[in-house]
Amino acid sequence: MDTPANTLTKYQMVIGGEWVNAASGAYFESDNPYLGQPWALIPRGNAQDADRAVQAARRAFTSGEWPTYNASKRGALLRKLGDLITEKSKFLAEIEVRDNGKLYAEMSAQTAYMAQWYYYFGGLADKIEGAVIPIDKPDTFNFTRHEPLGVIAMIIPWNSPLLLIAWKLAPALAAGNTVVIKPSEYTSASALEFMKLIEAAGFPPGVVNVVTGFGADVGTPLVEHPLVAKVAFTGSDATGTKIYEAAARGLKKVSMELGGKSPNIVFDDAHLDNAVKGVISGIFAATGQTCIAGSRLLVQQSIHDQFVEKLVAFAKTARMGDPMSLDTQVGPVTNKPQFEKILKYLDIAKGEGAQTLLGGAKATRPECGNGWFVEPTIFGGVKNSMRIAQEEVFGPVLSVIPFKDEAEAIAIGNDVVFGLAAGVWTQNMRRAFLMSEKLQAGTVWVNTYRAVSYMSPFGGYKRSGLGRESGQDMIYEYLQTKSVWISTATEVLNPFVIR
Secondary structure, three states, X not given: OOOOHXXXXXXXXXXXXXXXXXXXXXXXXXXXXXXXXEEEEEEOOOHHHHHHHHXXXXXXXXXXXXXXXXXXXXXXXXXXXHHHHHHHHHHHHHHHHHHHOOOHHHHHHHHHHOHHHHHHHHHHHHHOOOOEEOOOOOOEEEEEEEEEOOEEEEEOOOOOHHHXXXXXXXXXXXXXXXXXXXXXXXOOHHHXXXXXXXXXXXOOOOOXXXXXXXXXXXXXXXXXXXXXXXXXXXXXXXXXXXXXXHHHHOOOEEEEEOOOOOEEEEOOOOOHHHHHHHHHHHHOHXXXXXXXOOOEEEEEHXXXXXXXXXXXXXXXXXXXXXXXXXXXXXXXXXXXXHHHHHHHHHHHHHHHOOEEEEOOOEOOXXXXXXXXXXXXEEEEOOOOXXXXXXXXXXXXXXXXXXXXXXXXXXXXXXXXXXXXXXXXXXXXXXXXXXXXXXXXXXXXXXXXXXXXXXXXXXXXXXXXXXXXXXXXXXXXXXXXXXEEEEEOOOOOOOOOOOO
């Protein structure tokens, strides 16, 4: 996977069905986090490119082929795209690994599975029905219809680009919208490779566009563009707040999946070996670079020492190294700024008095080479008021917090500004239902962790976001409802009085 600096892969953007350079002609480098060096050149777009893409998407929405397609035809295109993704899933996974450093073992499964979103919403496209309302007005027929919003701006993060594109793109296209995708500047290559499949599936020009570049240069102009009807964003709550404010000035619709500081709660009646694996999965899988990371481990006091001992022993066996190797279990951090941020949080935790039970530093293992690796880290002696327990680190860093009983577990679990996910480990069914009800989180897993499906809604409470992704109801996030009134009266009554 090593790419010599003088043979960097050069990409183009896609606007209006054409592969184009940035208006400025500028490029920026995309790094391979395992090697710690660049492997590709990405067009550096600006406001002019953002406008070109939005204009192209608007033309595709209002004229040409796309508006003539009925829902069944849109669904057929989405299912064809799903087939193409299945055929190319391994190649797409390799691009993702090269660009963001996540494990090939995970990404190959992820890119194959993401086809299901296109199958699911492809099948749902022609099953969105309006209603005939038995209205209380005489001589009146009233019905509703669901119509697309228009141009959707999608701003995608760097941790799972193609999967998170699927979560947004599939329902948006099924609903009849057109789209401008702005991938992260750290991981743009996979979105551009994916556009080849959009072309091959037969989507009309301008229905899906990709503009690459930095947030201030491309993201902000997209959010503020008057022809953008909705912004769909996944990323940090800080960036989400800025986008929300900008979208509000244009009265745009938004859906946002933001940060998390999820509790993974282990009770003394849990199957401890399974719980250990669930905690490991929750924080060290994907190198902790996931919004649903179970970064706070809450352990019942009666089993605290025993469980932590088992956990540390298991975590010590984690194999680090080349993410393309199927033996690797923990890969590099995706980009250097995030790598440096995680190291800073390790210092913050130690300064707050947290006890380092494992890791706590940059990885210097020979198999890590010059990549951006952080040792899997477990901190004990953590109080929930500490920054390490309150702020999203987005790395392989776990804080262990003891609790006495259910009430204290609920209180600690909810005592953060986030509410994206939570895990509960217990064999008591009453407790499982109680915890799932009381925890303030959009997703609660019991005796499992990091399970997602195209069938089930996903989203957050509190500062973890607005709206939901996946599941049948998701498509309504990309539709608006129109009420149609038809009078059958033979005479218009008093025109000065509301009917």
